[in-house]
Amino acid sequence: MxxxxxxxxxxxxxxxxxxxxxxxxxxxxxxxxxxxxxxxxxxxxxPLPPAETEQHKELDEKSWKYIEERLGIGEGELVWRLRLVEKYCSLPGTRCLDIGAGVGQFLLLLRAAEALGIGIEPSRLRRLFARKKFDLHLEGQTVESPIWRDKYRATFDLITLWDVIEHVNFPAETIQSTFTVLKPGGVLFLDTPSREVLxxxxxxxxxxxxxxxxxxxxxxxxxxxPYGHKQIFTPRQLAQCVEQAGFEVLAQGAGYDELLGMRPPLLRPKNKIILVARKPGGEEGANGKPTPPPETP
Incomplete structure (x- = not known):
């Protein structure tokens, strides 16, 4: 790296x-x-501003309304994302890290599926909203921070980066950091806008x-x-980014329906790249799914 x-x-x-x-x-x-x-x-x-630089920002009425009005945007896509994760991972008892969690909506779906989820969200306003609206505690330190490497090395069974990798300043470092905190045999899921869009x-x-x-x-x-788009990938470049970090690409496509084995619409625009990758090593359970960790006594 x-x-x-x-x-x-x-x-x-x-x-x-x-x-x-x-x-x-x-x-x-x-x-x-x-x-x-x-x-x-x-x-x-x-680099993206650390959490402490946003301490002066408060979740006032205007900010609350702005975030709440956007809760419904992409709700359908969240369900597709969960279905994709469930195709590769048995969720009950699985340790999950959702990077760029927003206000925690996907994290709520993971927890409803009995997964043990943690979320990272650099935006203090969204973390405050998640706590007040959903009683969720989201971490402010990004995955590149030493605390994740030192405390959570080889900890998670799956990691998700939904619409995140285009926002970070150094994507190769971000992907390498996910490799560090993922268990051998663990699975990485991500999606991002495609540069091949017309x-x-x-x-x-x-x-x-x-x-x-x-x-x-x-x-x-x-x-x-700070949270704007810093780069746009082609499918080949995104695969290169995860492979040079040590991952094996399991699947890549332009739509969730395609990766779930469904027939995609004839004229569906290729405006997204969706990728599933695996960290080598570890044991796998039935149907190629990573074996969930043993239950805590």
Whole structure:
């Protein structure tokens, strides 16, 4: 894994090669493109702010209303995610880590399935909402923090990163950290926007043909805000990211229906990448599912 502290602007955040250059100039940022692996990412920023920098923020009425109004968005997708997890893992008694838990909605589904779930959410406002609304305690320290490596090494049977990896500053470090805290034989689930979506490809084409004068939708894909999109993957690049951390890719697709063995819609847009990977080693139970840990006496 490339050490983020040793990276210079020309280094690619995915493959680590000294082959990245400022290629696509947008109004608010610049996209770097790696000549070796074609990874697209914005210029390096400081790491995500630690939890203590948000101590001054309070969950006022306006913030509460904003978060609550968005609770219903993506509820259907949460169910599909749970079905995918259940395809590979026997959940009762299983230790789960949900990274980027938001306000804990997927964590609630895991616990309803009798899993032992822990959630990480860097946003203090969302952690406060989760505690008041759902009586959930979410951790503020990101998975790259030493506390996870020191206290939770090889602890979890499964880890989920739903719409997370595009937001972190150093995705290879994040994936490597999940590998560290996952048990041998444990399973990683993640999804992220795909760079192969048609609006992105058209925007790249327009930018090149116009000499950089026309960007179309590209500015909407990236943000320098702390929780904005820092990179967008292709399916091949996402598989590369998890494989170079030591994972074995079990499945990858553009839709949950596809990975669950259902016939996908004929014209379903390929706007997502969904990936399932396994940490080598450990024992497996029936149907290829990881064996749940023994019950605590």
């Amino acid at each position: 490339t050490n983020p502290g040793s990276l210079e602007p020309r280094h690619c955040k995915l493959c680590g090669a000294s082959a990245a250059s400022q290629t696509i100039h947008l109004p608010s940022t610049t996209i770097q493109v790696c000549r070796e692996c074609d990874f697209h990412f914005i210029d390096y920023l400081d 609006p992105y490809r058209i925007s790249l084409w327009a930018h090149r043909l116009s000499g950089g004068r026309i960007s179309l939708f590209l500015p909407g894909y990236y943000s320098t805000l």
